[in-house]
Amino acid sequence: MPKITILPHHQTAEVEAGDTLLEAGEKAGVEMEAGCFNCSCGTCSAEIVSGMQNLADPTPEELDVLDQWNKDPEKVRLTCCVKILRGEVTIRQSH
Ligand code: FES
Numbered sequence: 001m002p003k004i005t006i007l008p009h010h011q012t013a014e015v016e017a018g019d020t021l022l023e024a025g026e027k028a029g030v031e032m033e034a035g036c037f038n039c040s041c042g043t044c045s046a047e048i049v050s051g052m053q054n055l056a057d058p059t060p061e062e063l064d065v066l067d068q069w070n071k072d073p074e075k076v077r078l079t080c081c082v083k084i085l086r087g088e089v090t091i092r093q094s095h
Contacts, residue, residue, distance in 0.1 A: 002084045005019035006030045007049060007092040010077075018084060021046065025091070032079060033093055041083040042069045046079050051089030055082050 003051040004024040013028035018056040022044060035043035042065045048055065058066070058073050060082045068072045079091070 002054065002086055003088045004084065005088070005090040006027055007090065017083060018083050021077065021082050021084065021089070021091060023091075025079060025093075030093070036095065037080045039078055040065060042066070042071075044051055044081075045069065045071055045076050045081040047076055047092040048071065048075050049088060049090040049092055052077075054085055054087035054089050056085055 001013060003014050005012045006025050006028050011028040011030050015024040015026060015027050022032050022034055023070065033042040033043055039061045042089065055077065062078050063073055065078060066076060072088055
């Protein structure tokens with residue numbers, strides 16, 4: 001099963017493949033920042049500390065929002081949009 005770790009408190013959870021980072025973070029007991037839940041506001045952005053290769057590629061919509069916020073999609077993703085596919089992923093909430 002994929003595993004998520006949320007910094008700075010190192011909360012972890014085993015999650016289902018296909019869960020979004022937002023869902024995974026909630027399974028780890030973290031109150032995740034989010035607004036629209038629909039890949040359009042950017043509130044849910046989080047730094048991907050490791051495991052970017054275990055996440056689904058960004059959609060054009062996600063890339064647009066990240067661009068509006070001047071976030072590098074190779075480092076920051078929108079947790080409501082992106083699915084965990086496999087392996088271990090560590091993120092840090094930006095807020
Ligand atoms: S909650 Fe709005 S983009 Fe994720």
